[in-house]
Amino acid sequence: xxxxxxxxxxxxxxxxxxxxxxxxxxxxxxxxxxxxxxxxxxxxxxxxxxxxxxxxxxxxxxxxxxxxxxxxxxxxxxxxxxxxxxxxxxxxxxxxxxxxxxxxxxxxxxxxxxxxxxxxxxxxxxxxxxxxxxxxxxxxxxxx
Numbered sequence: 001x002x003x004x005x006x007x008x009x010x011x012x013x014x015x016x017x018x019x020x021x022x023x024x025x026x027x028x029x030x031x032x033x034x035x036x037x038x039x040x041x042x043x044x045x046x047x048x049x050x051x052x053x054x055x056x057x058x059x060x061x062x063x064x065x066x067x068x069x070x071x072x073x074x075x076x077x078x079x080x081x082x083x084x085x086x087x088x089x090x091x092x093x094x095x096x097x098x099x100x101x102x103x104x105x106x107x108x109x110x111x112x113x114x115x116x117x118x119x120x121x122x123x124x125x126x127x128x129x130x131x132x133x134x135x136x137x138x139x140x141x142x143x144x
Contacts, residue, residue: 004089008134009048009058013071013079017047017063024049030059039113043069046114060085060114083122085132091119094133098123106130 014020017036025032030049038045045063050056062082064072071082088094091109099105107122115134123131 005086005094006136007057008085008087009060010081011060011062011083011085011132013062013064013074013082015063015075015079017045017061021047021049021061024059024061028059037114038065040065041110042112044071048114083130083132085120085134087134087136089136091121091133091135095121095123098125098131102126109135 012024021032024030028049028051030051032047032049036045036047043064043066045065047061049059049061062071064075066072069075071079074080074082086094095105095109103126104124105121106124107120109119109121111117112120112134118137119135121133123133125131
């Protein structure tokens with residue numbers, strides 16, 4: 001299973017995409033397409049920045065959207081690196097592997113606005129890392 005994963009992006013929580021995107025572009029030499037996506041299920045707004053190499057992982061800026069946003073307190077305290085996201089060929093198999101490793105599923109698979117409806121799931125590892133898994137194409141449901 002491990003050879004079927006690809007680092008897709010690193011998520012960075014910010015208070016405001018509009019107020020920070022230029023600093024990220026400048027500091028890291030990243031490109032931005034000016035697209036900001038609202039995800040009502042996750043209660044965030046996100047945007048992606050990339051290097052000049054299309055096969056390299058993206059940087060995702062995550063802004064809280066709404067009073068109940070799960071990243072609101074983190075953004076208010078200054079934000080920072082929040083998660084890493086791996087694209088996986090089989091989301092259900094990946095989650096089963098995480099379950100057997102003793103990791104905790106913190107958000108069940110759901111369709112993500114930022115990824116054209118592909119499903120994502122969130123896992124907290126035993127080491128404390130927050131990992132987002134993104135299915136590379138639609139797969140079967142997880143019955144964990």
